[in-house]
Amino acid sequence: MTRFSLGKYLLPTYVFLTFLFLMVPIGYTFVFSFNDSIKSNIIWRGFTLDNWLNVCDQADVCGAFGNSLLVAVTATAVSTVLGTMIAIALVRYRFKFRSATNLLLFLPLATPEVVMGAGLAAQFLDFGWTKGLTTVIIAHVMFTLSFVVVTVKARVATLDPALEEAGRDLYASPMQVFWKITFPLLLPGILSAAMLAFALSFDDFIITQFNSGSVDTFPKFVYTAAARGIPPEANVVGSFVFIVAIAIVIAVQVRSALKKRKLLSK
């Protein structure tokens, strides 16, 4: 009897407490985005909306945020296209060097960021390339590519090849088959891969620090600012991104739940 009640209440209580623990720093960051701080954002000095309304008073925060967006959008676009092509090839075609390809795609996932960051930086030094936005984007495409492949590959594997065959039987050109059948069916997978790549790129710090030179991205700004105290405007940006991301996740979940219900009622 005791074991039964333990199993019944112990695990949910534990899960609840752990989630509470996971949320503590998020809540802290959010709360201190409203702090009426003067110089450092350490002690609570009162509530204000000023940080939210005038984020760009801290020009560095705003500029870094803009750079992060630019890098993430560009890198996501490139790596989503390249990664989707690879994913289709992996599932649909037979080719030699398959295990070498798998290994080449897996290695970046298994390499510590500091190694990829230092390696790329060493190469840029050897090439004599100046570090800046371009080198950051190059680096971000590199480390997000494999994540895109993994995500899209899972979707390609669920596609029924018969659908494409039907298109071919009806004399559709390979291009028509791809754009009218394959692509629309893959779209959900491609979109979630793009979202993942965007999130990874936006939040990346270590590889960025090694390859950005004097360019600031948002995480790099936070790292540099930590020495003297992070301004509340950085908390605003972090909280804002968090709210947008959570809203997207909830919207996606609600949409798929509604779709499921519609299918069931039919």
Added chain:
Amino acid sequence: MAFVAFGSQTPAKEQGPSKTGRVALFLLLPGLFYLALFFITPLVSLIITSLKAPSATGAIGRYDFGLEFGNYVYAVTQYAPQIFRSFSFAVLATVLALAISYPIAYFIAVKSRNRPLLKGILLTLVVAPFFISFLLRTFAWKQIFSNDSLVVNVLKDIGIFGADSYIIGTNFAVVFGLVYNFIPFMTLPIYANLDRLDLSLVEAGSDLYASPSKTFRKITLPLSLPGIISGTLLTFIPISGDYVVASRDFLGGPDTAMIGNVVEANFLRIQDYPTASAISVMLMATIVVLVSAYVRRSGTDDLL
């Protein structure tokens, strides 16, 4: 039209495999070429740099090509404590993250299986930390545990802490921060595995009068081993190269530096590229050994 299509199709069908090969090549080459250029050659650059010798001109940050294997000896002897510490922190944090995450993953995958709403909420909460910069989260812990914080003062008041005790800058703080940051990385793969667990196997165990703990040890745990392994890799690898948590500006102190901190300081601050590269190469080699042991177990197709 039909004739043209037919005419072009017949020879294509005959040389089927080679055409497939060409399409596959067209799809694969751009991405693989990109990885070769910006992932593989950088690793080669790293090895070459790790063997370079100081420039004959004596200029700081300039190095000549060489075969200075002594760079490795220097790196190991100079930074032995940091290398040892990284390894211990990574093992300890991975084990703790596993212990904390497994019950969460189990609860979401098994106990919430028939409650889609609860499951959706819990999964969102697990990934929620990903959506706010891990630097901000780590810095938040620094504030929460700072010397004049509520937490430290309460610990002092109830007598657990002496008057001059502190948290930030200790090994405890660094391991704590590492565990916190990597709980989601551990939870998700275990969840993904347990989500596919066939509950009738567990029922069979209890039908045969096995105790719940025996059923767990003999059925659930072995079946979830692949999830545990990928969670462990996803946690151990990033931790072994992390330098944010152990940085003095975050949760670390003068005696908490890890391999990542050494690479950062040598590469970006004092421009000792050969030493930084030698350490990176050794870190990479260790990880490759670990991963290839894993690959030998499960084959390359399961990697992705």
